[in-house]
Amino acid sequence: MFSQLTPEESASRMWTAAGRDSSYVLVELQVLQREQEELKAKYEESKQVLESLQQREEELHKKIKEMQDLHLSFDMYHKDEEANRAIEKAEQERQRVLQKEAEIERLKEQLAKLTEEKQELEHQVKRHSVYRDLLEQLLKITKFKDVAALTDHLESLLHFRCQLSERESKAQEQADEQRKALLTLEQQHNLLLLQRNNQLSQLQTKLEKTHSEGLIWEKKWNNIQETAARKTLKLGQIKMAILNLYEMTGGQVGGEEGVDVNDTEKQLEQVKQFFEDQMDIVQQYQPKA
Numbered sequence: 001m002f003s004q005l006t007p008e009e010s011a012s013r014m015w016t017a018a019g020r021d022s023s024y025v026l027v028e029l030q031v032l033q034r035e036q037e038e039l040k041a042k043y044e045e046s047k048q049v050l051e052s053l054q055q056r057e058e059e060l061h062k063k064i065k066e067m068q069d070l071h072l073s074f075d076m077y078h079k080d081e082e083a084n085r086a087i088e089k090a091e092q093e094r095q096r097v098l099q100k101e102a103e104i105e106r107l108k109e110q111l112a113k114l115t116e117e118k119q120e121l122e123h124q125v126k127r128h129s130v131y132r133d134l135l136e137q138l139l140k141i142t143k144f145k146d147v148a149a150l151t152d153h154l155e156s157l158l159h160f161r162c163q164l165s166e167r168e169s170k171a172q173e174q175a176d177e178q179r180k181a182l183l184t185l186e187q188q189h190n191l192l193l194l195q196r197n198n199q200l201s202q203l204q205t206k207l208e209k210t211h212s213e214g215l216i217w218e219k220k221w222n223n224i225q226e227t228a229a230r231k232t233l234k235l236g237q238i239k240m241a242i243l244n245l246y247e248m249t250g251g252q253v254g255g256e257e258g259v260d261v262n263d264t265e266k267q268l269e270q271v272k273q274f275f276e277d278q279m280d281i282v283q284q285y286q287p288k289a
Contacts, residue, residue, distance in 0.1 A: 053104050060097040249274040
């Protein structure tokens with residue numbers, strides 16, 4: 001299997017197979033080791049300070065005892081004020097000792113806390129020793145010189161994976177926002193399309209109504225044209241009849257003395273005048289009753 005993969009790819013796959021929690025535990029192990037080293041240094045420093053304070057405390061107690069004995073001696077022999085100053089100085093020393101004792105108690109508590117943390121870290125180191133073995137096995141099939149270099153590389157891979165995860169999350173958020181925007185645009189488009197369909201339906205109804213009315217008016221117009229054509233034909237027949245009567249009564253068409261062929265009124269007047277003249281003649285020759 002490993003002959004087909006580079007050592008780095010094999011290490012990465014084994015790292016992935018160990019699980020995400022194991023990855024973080026390996027990184028945490030390095031951090032804990034560094035903290036353990038710092039804790040050991042701090043523990044040794046605190047231990048030296050405590051030993052120095054304990055030695056100082058013993059010296060102060062001894063000096064206080066000497067000052068107390070000196071004070072009793074001076075009380076007995078009523079010595080001068082130098083003894084009082086020595087007693088006052090001893091009292092000041094005693095107060096400093098009390099302060100040091102309080103500081104020692106605080107350091108003891110801090111030391112106990114640090115010891116407890118150290119024990120907890122040692123327990124975690126022991127519990128995570130299996131991951132150290134895994135790292136040592138991975139180290140044998142990779143190009144790295146030591147566990148620290150391998151761990152740094154794995155930390156870089158974890159950091160890179162976190163960056164990819166963040167980018168993926170941002171890309172997903174952008175995709176969700178774009179999806180929401182697209183959904184909003186689709187809703188607006190559907191609403192606009194519905195409005196346009198409603199308008200189109202109204203216009204279609206109005207067009208059908210107008211077309212129906214147009215058919216009615218077209219039918220009326222055809223009737224009007226037919227009626228006008230019949231009346232025009234009849235009028236032409238009447239004009240021809242008047243023209244015939246006009247010619248039969250001796251009327252002339254055209255020329256200086258004649259009437260225009262289209263001047264039906266004059267033709268009709270002359271025909272009327274002819275009939276009136278004929279009526280007058282007929283009345284003259286009728287016998288009177």
